[in-house]
Amino acid sequence: MNNTDKILFIPSARKGNGTGHLKRCAFWSSELPVQNFYIPDGEDSFSPEELELITSCCSQKNIIRKYPGERWDLIILDNRSTTADYLPAELHDIPIIAIDEAGYWRRHASFVMDILPGIYGEKNSANRSGLSFMDLPQSRRAAGSRSSEGIRNVLISFGGEDPAGLTQKIMDSFFLHQSEWSGTFVQGPSFHQDLKEKENCPKSIILKSPDNLKNILHHYDLVLTSFGLTAFEALSAGTEVFLINPSEYHDRLSVKVGFPLLNKGWKKKASLMLQELDKALLKGSFFEQNKNLRDSLDLSHENFSEWLSKLTAVSSTCPVCGGRNNQLLRRYENKSYFRCHSKKCGMVYMLNFREKQDIYSTAYFFEDYKKQYGKTYLQDFEHIKQSGFSRLKNIEKLQFHHKSLLDIGCAFGPFLSAAADKGLESYGLDVSEAAVDYINKNLKGIRAVSTPFESFNPEEAFNCSGFDIISLWYVIEHFRDPAFVLRRVCALLNAGGILALSTPNGRGVSGTLNRKHFLEISPDDHYTVWDRNSARKILTNAGFTRIRFVTTGYHPERIPVKLPFRKIMNKSILLWISKLFRLGDTFEIYAVKKGKS
Numbered sequence: 125m126n127n128t129d130k131i132l133f134i135p136s137a138r139k140g141n142g143t144g145h146l147k148r149c150a151f152w153s154s155e156l157p158v159q160n161f162y163i164p165d166g167e168d169s170f171s172p173e174e175l176e177l178i179t180s181c182c183s184q185k186n187i188i189r190k191y192p193g194e195r196w197d198l199i200i201l202d203n204r205s206t207t208a209d210y211l212p213a214e215l216h217d218i219p220i221i222a223i224d225e226a227g228y229w230r231r232h233a234s235f236v237m238d239i240l241p242g243i244y245g246e247k248n249s250a251n252r253s254g255l256s257f258m259d260l261p262q263s264r265r266a267a268g269s270r271s272s273e274g275i276r277n278v279l280i281s282f283g284g285e286d287p288a289g290l291t292q293k294i295m296d297s298f299f300l301h302q303s304e305w306s307g308t309f310v311q312g313p314s315f316h317q318d319l320k321e322k323e324n325c326p327k328s329i330i331l332k333s334p335d336n337l338k339n340i341l342h343h344y345d346l347v348l349t350s351f352g353l354t355a356f357e358a359l360s361a362g363t364e365v366f367l368i369n370p371s372e373y374h375d376r377l378s379v380k381v382g383f384p385l386l387n388k389g390w391k392k393k394a395s396l397m398l399q400e401l402d403k404a405l406l407k408g409s410f411f412e413q414n415k416n417l418r419d420s421l422d423l424s425h426e427n428f429s430e431w432l433s434k435l436t437a438v439s440s441t442c443p444v445c446g447g448r449n450n451q452l453l454r455r456y457e458n459k460s461y462f463r464c465h466s467k468k469c470g471m472v473y474m475l476n477f478r479e480k481q482d483i484y485s486t487a488y489f490f491e492d493y494k495k496q497y498g499k500t501y502l503q504d505f506e507h508i509k510q511s512g513f514s515r516l517k518n519i520e521k522l523q524f525h526h527k528s529l530l531d532i533g534c535a536f537g538p539f540l541s542a543a544a545d546k547g548l549e550s551y552g553l554d555v556s557e558a559a560v561d562y563i564n565k566n567l568k569g570i571r572a573v574s575t576p577f578e579s580f581n582p583e584e585a586f587n588c589s590g591f592d593i594i595s596l597w598y599v600i601e602h603f604r605d606p607a608f609v610l611r612r613v614c615a616l617l618n619a620g621g622i623l624a625l626s627t628p629n630g631r632g633v634s635g636t637l638n639r640k641h642f643l644e645i646s647p648d649d650h651y652t653v654w655d656r657n658s659a660r661k662i663l664t665n666a667g668f669t670r671i672r673f674v675t676t677g678y679h680p681e682r683i684p685v686k687l688p689f690r691k692i693m694n695k696s697i698l699l700w701i702s703k704l705f706r707l708g709d710t711f712e713i714y715a716v717k718k719g720k721s
């Protein structure tokens with residue numbers, strides 16, 4: 125992302141959802157040149173005056189109240205739980221970062237970030253989580269032993285809106301409370317009605333819409349709040365925290381994180397709430413819980429706009445067919461995997477949010493390759509060339525009289541060398557200049573150019589307009605736009621020409637038995653994960669016929685065998701099983717371009 129990109133924030137501004145979403149979006153966007161917010165017009169949203177107050181840290185704000193149907197580079201959705209159609213359909217193919225999202229977009233946004241912990245389960249886990257983007261309090265209370273007798277000053281804050289009216293309920297009970305406490309009650313900017321003090325109650329003070337609540341938290345011995353940002357802010361300010369929640373959902377979240385909280389029974393006897401609280405405090409585990417939480421809290425701070433500037437914003441649209449709203453498979457810190465739900469496609473694809481440049485440098489073929497395979501690419505040349513002969517045999521089986529071959533991603537040319545030995549006019553294409561230089565200097569009769577496939581011009585490069593065979597060995601998965609590659613390959617092939625490619629098999633033994641691990645270790649530059657089913661559909665749509673698969677990369681040792689069967693299941697039986705079920709971790713595809721040769 126860069127400074128000129130257009131970013132649209134879609135925060136919740138609905139009454140009942142609190143002011144927190146809007147506030148933090150305002151905070152995050154305040155460093156951007158313009159702060160664009162989409163807040164659909166509606167009876168239940170905050171008034172223009174309230175919006176103005178909540179977003180007061182933004183100097184160049186642009187609040188869009190009607191349909192934001194222009195082109196945006198990124199959407200930041202902070203709307204608690206969002207339905208599919210809350211976002212106009214035109215926005216569905218734009219990169220979306222969803223924050224603490226619990227609705228439809230949790231499984232459909234490109235990237236999900238949880239600021240506060242949630243209950244989502246592993247399959248719905250976020251790409252990243254943690255409080256580090258929040259501006260936590262700088263002032264801290266001195267550490268020391270705490271006890272219930274030491275509590276005097278209590279802050280009561282239930283957000284800018286407090287839709288459940290908890291502040292007033294506690295205020296009503298405060299008067300009845302026997303202890304020596306004095307209470308400061310925060311009245312947020314969007315309270316439905318002003319707080320009403322009981323007459324003659326010297327123990328309570330009302331604080332109206334404080335500018336910077338988090339920076340006064342350390343003045344208090346105890347903060348009463350519900351599950352949310354204030355609770356974490358109070359912890360980081362070193363203040364004791366006790367939660368009184370408006371819903372069982374909030375209770376479940378509090379228990380998951382480990383906050384001390386009031387038993388839900390309090391609702392039946394609101395006036396006795398503080399006596400209940402006293403009992404809870406006297407149990408003693410309260411201070412222990414707070415201490416453990418504080419110790420486990422990661423208080424490191426990261427700058428949101430700086431993080432954003434390093435992010436590659438990618439839409440969750442299928443890179444093959446353009447299908448939208450696809451199903452999430454898994455999220456990892458810097459990547460998300462989706463499967464296209466189109467019956468004509470079904471591709472598994474990766475969105476990479478941290479793209480690296482220049483990964484196919486000379487070092488790739490020497491150091492990185494050696495790390496993976498124990499020898500450099502050139503030391504492995506003869507071995508790869510031999511496998512090239514068996515690939516050429518597979519091509520011959522398609523019985524096409526072929527003369528010329530283009531190898532895309534040819535590296536140092538072992539396959540080209542095999543093809544030339546078989547009498548084919550052989551041309552190579554690779555982004556690595558070192559590899560192409562090597563071919564042109566050392567492999568007789570073979571020509572190669574160093575250019576990205578996207579800008580490859582066969583007339584200019586080789587003075588020819590088409591090829592009889594085009595091969596891509598472990599290359600197709602590296603393209604961000606495989607649809608373009610297939611279209612272009614099809615156009616470059618002579619009628620009846622042959623496409624030959626190899627790629628990791630998403631349905632091999634590794635991908636089938638432990639998909640989570642398989643996707644996790646799938647390289648960050650593999651944008652698509654192919655399998656037979658999706659490959660057949662995609663190649664048919666791209667204009668190919670007579671599609672043949674050759675499964676390779678068998679790893680029978682990866683098949684888990686339970687104890688009683690281990691003795692009888694020797695390696696050759698397991699190999700037979702993996703071949704029967706085509707469980708190889710890689711596969712080759714051969715297909716013929718439709719049309720007469």
Ligand SMILES: [Zn+2]
Pocket residue numbers: 442443444445446447464465466469470471
């Ligand atoms: Zn698709």
